Amino acid sequence: MTSSVSAPVSDVDLFAPDVLADPYAAYRELRDTAPAVRLSTYPIWVLTRYEDVRAGLADWQSFTSAQGVALTDEMNAPMLGGVLATDPPEHDVLRSVLSEKLAPRVLARLRADIAQRADALVAQVVARGSFDAVTELAQPLPVDVVADLIGLPLAGREKLLPGADATFASFGPLDERMQARMPVFMDYLGYMQSVSDPSVLAPGSWGAAVFDAVDAGRIPAETAGPLLTAYLVAGMDTTVAAIAAYTRHLAEDPELFATLKADPSLIASGFEEALRIESPVLGFFRNTTRDVDVSGVVVPAGSRVLLSNASANRDERHYADPDRFDVRRNPLDHLAFGYATHGCAGQGLARIEAQSLIGSLLRRVDRIELAGDPGRHEHPVVRGLESLPLTVVPAGQG
Amino acid sequence: MQVHADRDRCEGHGLCADVAPEVYELDDDAVVVLRHDQVPAELERKAEAGARVCPVAALRVLP
Numbered sequence: 001m002t003s004s005v006s007a008p009v010s011d012v013d014l015f016a017p018d019v020l021a022d023p024y025a026a027y028r029e030l031r032d033t034a035p036a037v038r039l040s041t042y043p044i045w046v047l048t049r050y051e052d053v054r055a056g057l058a059d060w061q062s063f064t065s066a067q068g069v070a071l072t073d074e075m076n077a078p079m080l081g082g083v084l085a086t087d088p089p090e091h092d093v094l095r096s097v098l099s100e101k102l103a104p105r106v107l108a109r110l111r112a113d114i115a116q117r118a119d120a121l122v123a124q125v126v127a128r129g130s131f132d133a134v135t136e137l138a139q140p141l142p143v144d145v146v147a148d149l150i151g152l153p154l155a156g157r158e159k160l161l162p163g164a165d166a167t168f169a170s171f172g173p174l175d176e177r178m179q180a181r182m183p184v185f186m187d188y189l190g191y192m193q194s195v196s197d198p199s200v201l202a203p204g205s206w207g208a209a210v211f212d213a214v215d216a217g218r219i220p221a222e223t224a225g226p227l228l229t230a231y232l233v234a235g236m237d238t239t240v241a242a243i244a245a246y247t248r249h250l251a252e253d254p255e256l257f258a259t260l261k262a263d264p265s266l267i268a269s270g271f272e273e274a275l276r277i278e279s280p281v282l283g284f285f286r287n288t289t290r291d292v293d294v295s296g297v298v299v300p301a302g303s304r305v306l307l308s309n310a311s312a313n314r315d316e317r318h319y320a321d322p323d324r325f326d327v328r329r330n331p332l333d334h335l336a337f338g339y340a341t342h343g344c345a346g347q348g349l350a351r352i353e354a355q356s357l358i359g360s361l362l363r364r365v366d367r368i369e370l371a372g373d374p375g376r377h378e379h380p381v382v383r384g385l386e387s388l389p390l391t392v393v394p395a396g397q398g
Numbered sequence: 399m400q401v402h403a404d405r406d407r408c409e410g411h412g413l414c415a416d417v418a419p420e421v422y423e424l425d426d427d428a429v430v431v432l433r434h435d436q437v438p439a440e441l442e443r444k445a446e447a448g449a450r451v452c453p454v455a456a457l458r459v460l461p
Contacts, residue, residue, distance in 0.1 A: 058455050103410045105428035332413050332451040340455035347453060348411060 008034035008297065013041040014306070015173050015380050023282065023383075024323065027311035035295035036305075042071065042173070044285070044304045048311035050318035050335070052294050056286065056307045058340040060087050063286035063305060065342060070171040071285055071304070082226030084284075088341060094223055095345060097213045098230060101149075101206045104348040111352050114145055118356035119364075126364045126394050130371050133251075133388040137361075138243040142353055146235050150228070151205020156191055163188030164236035165379065167229075171284065172380025192232050196225040206231060235346045238280040241384030242336075243354050246274035247361070249325055251368050251390055256327055261362050270327045271354050275336035277325055279310040280382050284338070309335040310383065367393040399437040400460045401445055403430050407456035414457060418448030422457075430456065 010033055012026045013019060019026050030037050030048040038045050047053050056063045066087045068076025079085045083094040100106070118141055125131040139161060147157050166185035169178055178185075194200070201207035210227045213219045219227070249270075250257045260266055288303045299305060312335045314322045319331065337344035344350070361368070368390055375386035401421070410428030414421070420441050425431045437445045449457035 099409045103428060104412055105410050105424075332417060337453060339453065343453040343455075345409070 008037045009040055010037045010046075011040045014039070014046070015042070015175075017378060020378055020380065020383075021376055023310065024314055027308065027314060030308075031311060031315060031317075034297050036297040036299050044071065044306055045299050046283075046306040046308055047294060048308045048315070049295070050312040050315035053283075053307050053309060053312035053335055054339055056294070056305070057335065057338055057342070059292075060341045062289055062292045063307070064289050065091070065286060067287040069284040069286065069342075071306075072174045074174055075170045079226070081223065083230045084342065091341065093219055094227055097210060097219060097227060098206075098345045101209060102345045102349060107348045107352060110145075110149075110349075111356075114141075114352050115356040115359070117141060117144065118353070119360040122357065122360035122364050126361075126392055129394075130389070130391040133247045133390050134240065134244045134385050135387065137357065138240045138247065138388075141357055142235060142239040142243075142350075145349075145353060146231070149205065150195075150207040150231050151202030152195055152207065153200055156195070159188055159191045160232065161236050161240070163191060164233045164238075165382070167233045168237065168281075168381045169379055177378075177380070192229055193225065195232075196228050234344070235349060237379075237382050237384060239350050239353055241278070241280035241382055242271070242275055242350060243357055244385045244388055245278035245280075246271055246354060246358055247390075248374055248385065248388055249274060250358070250361070251370050251388070253325070254367075256325065257362075257368060259327055260358075261366075264359060264362060266327050267355050267358050267362070268351070269330035271351065271358065272331050272334060273325055273327060273329050274354075276313045276319070276329075276331045276334040277323070278383060279313050279334070279336040280384060281336065281338070282310040282381055282383055283308040284342075284381075309338060364395050365392040366395050366397070399439075399442045399445060400435070401432055401437060401449060402458045402460055403432055404456040404458075405429050407454055408452075409454055409456075411453050413451040413453060414448035417451050418444035421445045422448050 010030060027048055035049055035052050036045050036047055047056050064087055065085050068079050068085045070076045121141055125136050143160050162184050166181040166188060169181050170185055198208055198211040207228055210224050214221050214224050260270060283306050286305050288299050288301050290301045292299045316322050337347040371391045372389040374388045377384050377386040408430045410424060412424055415423050421433055421444055423431050446459050449459050
């Protein structure tokens with residue numbers, strides 16, 4: 001690679017276990033090195049500053065998704081033509097099938113039902129006094145809610161979380177860690193194919209609507225499977241990670257807990273801050289269609305580029321004191337959901353799920369504490385916890 | 399100052415109206431509507447803030 005002798009190069013390995021365990025020092029180093037940095041460890045460039053990542057996400061003409069948004073060609077190939085891996089105008093037709101179901105005005109009708117489910121779940125774990133907030137609190141709600149909305153049969157739902165986890169992992173390096181996930185990934189591909197069938201999806205469901213769109217001639221038949229895949233992957237481990245991260249802050253910071261309990265109107269702002277400071281999706285890849293000037297550094301045409309949402313959200317050039325959780329910051333311009341063309345279509349649903357769960361937790365407990373060290377789940381693309389052991393004092397019993 | 403709202407791109411996330419209800423509202427179909435053709439000077443900062451948080455980049459402040 002001799003594209004430019006002056007191109008800033010870094011030897012940081014963004015997928016090394018110690019970096020994945022705590023990537024923020026590496027991100028800071030990259031941000032301070034240059035607006036765009038070429039890595040020696042993988043054949044990619046990385047953008048880490050807020051304004052550059054945001055501009056890159058908005059500029060689909062220069063940073064195309066149509067060659068896939070994963071690190072490797074092998075794993076880009078199967079996603080081509082899907083909603084994540086297309087540009088306008090093809091992308092917009094596919095997205096409209098999802099976004100008409102995920103539009104907040106439609107979701108508003110689901111809010112009461114989701115709040116009720118969340119409250120029942122919280123009541124159940126709080127009654128036990130101690131529980132794991134990842135496996136028993138953060139995981140069940142998104143899986144149940146999304147599976148019902150897609151219209152999936154009950155049998156097989158246990159595949160959703162590990163399957164989504166493995167699918168997102170396939171966006172990262174095709175190394176021995178991905179090889180270890182390959183059986184789950186392959187199994188999930190089979191599962192997704194088996195439910196890509198209008199006869200197994202509940203009538204009136206989001207899944208059924210995808211096939212209705214095919215029947216109506218809105219989208220080509222071959223896009224139905226990939227669109228269903230988007231539903232089956234996007235809103236599982238990502239949402240779980242965000243809810244767990246928020247819950248962890250509540251458990252580790254009694255002052256934050258007290259502030260939110262006294263003023264639940266801050267729950268929404270707190271969720272945005274949790275997303276900012278622990279962005280579940282670390283970043284996706286793009287490919288440059290031309291030489292692109294990124295704040296003075298030229299990224300050559302044909303480069304694969306990581307747009308680091310998680311680094312952008314910690315950029316001190318944009319957020320004052322970025323490593324501090326400030327419940328009143330309300331950073332609605334964060335890039336945890338991406339931005340622009342491929343901005344998360346389901347972000348409204350994620351907000352309802354998280355706000356409902358945290359709202360119930362705050363109502364139903366007076367105190368919340370870590371009962372052990374939280375366990376990090378090693379993953380190349382989605383940053384989340386494996387376990388979060390908590391003890392709680394139920395409201396009115398403290 | 400003027401704001402351009404791309405109503406085709408708007409998905410009704412409503413963050414603009416949360417941040418700057420004096421500038422943006424959602425119509426009955428939850429598509430963004432501008433309250434002013436010309437943003438009053440005292441609302442310019444709010445208009446910018448509201449445009450900035452649009453998750454799908456449907457709002458653009460015109461110089």
